[in-house]
Amino acid sequence: MSKTRRPSLSSAPFRASLIVVLALALFIGMFWIINAYQTYRKNIANIQQNYQELYQTRVKEEVNNVLAFIEHRRSQADLRMENELRVKVQSAYTIASHIYQMYREEKNVAQLRSMVAEILRPIRWNNGLGYYFAGRLKDATIDLFADDPLFEEQRLGQGKNQAAIPVVQDIVKILKEKGAGIVLNSPVKAHLTDKNKKFPGIIFVKYFKPFDWYIGAGISKADMETKLQDEILATIQDMQFGGDGHILCFRFDGTIISHQNINFIGRSVTNLIDEQEKMYGQNMLDTGLQEGSGGHVLYRSANISSEDGRQRLSFIKAYPDWNWILAADISMDAMEKAIHDETLTYSKLSFKNALIFIGLLTVAVLFLLSMAYYHSTKIKHGISLFTDFFRKAAHTHVKIQDTDLAFSEFESLGRLANRMVDDSIQKERILRRNELRLDTLLQLGEMDSFDIKDKYDFVLHRIIQITDSDSGYIALVNIAQTHTTLCSQVTITTGMVGPVPEDDSGPRLLADCGLIGGCILQKKGSIANDCNQTCHTIPYPYEQEVQRRVDIPISNNNTIVLVAGVSDSDREYDNSDVRQMTMLLEGMWLHVLKTCSEKEMAKLERQVIAISEEERSKIGRDLHDDLGSHLSGVELLSKVLQQKLEKQAPEQAEQLATIRNLIREAIEKTSRLSRGLYPVHIIDHGLEAAIEELLAEVEQRYTLQCSLTFERCTEAFSANIAPHIYYIIREAIFNAARHAKPDIIRVEILCNDNYLSVAITDDGQGMTGLDRKKGLGLHTMQYRAKAIGATLDIRPGETNGTVVTLSGEVLT
16 A cells, blocks of 8 residues: 655745735835834944943943952951961060070079060061060050160050050950950050051050060051052052053042053143143042042043044042042043944945845745645644644643644654653653652661561562562572572462461472572573463462563672562563662662661670670779778778887887878778779669769869759669669769869759650860760760660750760660
8 A cells, every 4th residue: 555645844835935925025025124224223323322331331340440459459468467467476475485484494584574575676577667565464564665665664554655545455455355366456656656646557466474474566557558559559550451541540639649651640630631621630530529439521632643533431439548539541432433333334234134135035925925825724733733742742641643644744743752752651650660669768767666577578569569560579598598488478469468378488498499499590580571481380489370570689799698579560571670679679688787787786785885894893892892901901900000109109100190091092092993883882872872972072082063953763773774874974074074174063864754864064165076086985975875775965065065965765
């Protein structure tokens, strides 16, 4: 059967447009001519306006860039000066410390001060503007003032130095609060020399305790600003932009301080005139002195020949901080020439395009307008089919039929559209399977309280769902690879979960395991999509005939640990099913290994703590029963000997009394050590009494205050839990007392039903992150907390110090 040849879609518009365009040719042609002419006039005006706005924006940006440059240089100068002063003072501080360490045994403080002052006096920097000064904080006496030695050995706040009191107060305040700091905009030199002069400056001071000295370095900010202005003016004078553009700078009084022509520097800007004898310089000055964001000045320069053009544009803006006015000046000759050239080019191009358009339109009218209406109807019909198709395909997966299409190009588009629907269905299926696999692994991670059998059943259910199967199984393989054990089996149609009750669910030899044994022996998976031709019996572990099946072995360290399979999908199995099953089963096996490792680790930790507790108790009992008894016996014998010697040799009796005191101290230390190792007082008197005794010991040894709050704890703690709680509290208290240097340590214990909350708080120096990582005692506290099922947290206090909290349901 011959296939009907359809007309080409590419030829249809050519024939169809001829009829439509013929009727509209005259109207469109006249309309285009009129519209093109109006567009031409409008574009010429836009070109002129755009160039003018471009130059105005350019000069304004140049002025703003210069202002930003000035601010940047000022900020950098301030930071550089502050850092330099810090370095200088630190150097002086180091010199003073070195002199003090070397000669403090040979000379007194006054002599040492004099030595350091003579070393610092000749040191100057920043072209001689920076200098050192120093004085006694308590006596308010200047020992060193390198910029003017006449003021040394004078007391501040008396006579002509009363003006320096605010500066001294600022210095004293900074030294008391921080020990060192910057005093900004400090009129240091003015206070010390002439109270009517103002020298805003920057100083940095630091307190040197051995001399009762404040050591400082200072520099006049006015001198620094003057130097910075000279550097900035030198940079501005070399700035150029836009070919002949340059930057002009003058003061509020009109004096020019920066100009491209150095002959203008020092002259008044008001003397600048244009070719028409107009004083455009005065206009610049008036514009700069006005409040606001600046303004533009347009003038004709007398220095430019008439052939090249003479119009120039300036933007003026004031910089009040330094009483400067900045102006960016650029010639507009290039703009006028560009406008002229652009206008001429655009005019020629517009007329040329008009002629070409008229010619092409005439040809198009003759060749393209005759068949437009007929074929446009056919095209509209074909487009409507595709519009409806795309509207429905996203939801119903409907496909387009070839019989509905009128053109050959639509046939190709139809095949592509149908392929797109097939790809969409496949991608949705893959996406759904990936989502199910990831959701399975996420839920598996949250099933810590479930039995391992339930986890196997859950994973197998999801594998069956992902592969669109009806039944499946999971079997474990022993290490020797000789036996397997069926641990989960699911059949959706019958609702069966787990092995059949009458079957032997114990280990089976590989020879009796059917599909499972084949996978283990071949060490690879298998896909069978036509089991009726390859297998005539019911394969183990299935209970009925299967049409299709997939069996996958999972290995760990090159050893097969489990085999899983699914069967009877409505579609044929492929490698994507194998990949999905493999990734999910490997994730499940990693979860099983992780769970087993965590349980084993927890068991080992409990054994380590139990052994350590047993050893601690043994050592504590030995100290108490053996060494303590021996020391007590020695003390009694020495007492009897002392009583005999008091009559015969009193001097030797006094020496023996000293020995008895040392023996009693050894007995006390032995008793304290044995109590720390063997918590017999916890067992005999309870946890609260043991902690009270612990706090009393800490108060006596470290001279600090301790408080204990014991709320709602009516029942006694068990013998397995109380020692752990006691040693955690003991370790936290002794860590704080030894390292944090606190004034107060608070212990709060709260019992609420089965929940225990313990908080140890101190107001000491706190702990760093490194301290929390390297402490053996902290690791032991974590182990003890885990052993009783509680959580230990160590964090900084709200203001200072450290807070150690122990919480959890440990009272059951």
